[in-house]
Amino acid sequence: MDCDHAYVRVYHYLDGEMTVWKRRAIKRHLDECPPCAQGFDFELEIRRVVAYSCREEAPSDLRRRIGEALGYE
Ligand SMILES: [Zn+2]
Helix, strand or coil, rough: HHHHHHHHHHHHHHHCCCCCCHHHHHHHHHHCCHHHHHHHHHHHHHHHHHHHHHHCCCCHHHHHHHHHCCCCC
């Protein structure tokens, strides 16, 4: 798995749309690739903040803008 694929799949991973074996493949890549692992940790942190501060509305716009800022889209 290369880095581009890892970044795309992290979103699916976070959204719970992945099968177990795909999660393992991503986890393995993150273990071996510090830049991707860093991005992944950052994304998890954003999700925690968003979940805490925006419970009453889906933060899809915020999420999109975060994705753009991170170069995912
Ligand atoms: Zn990577």
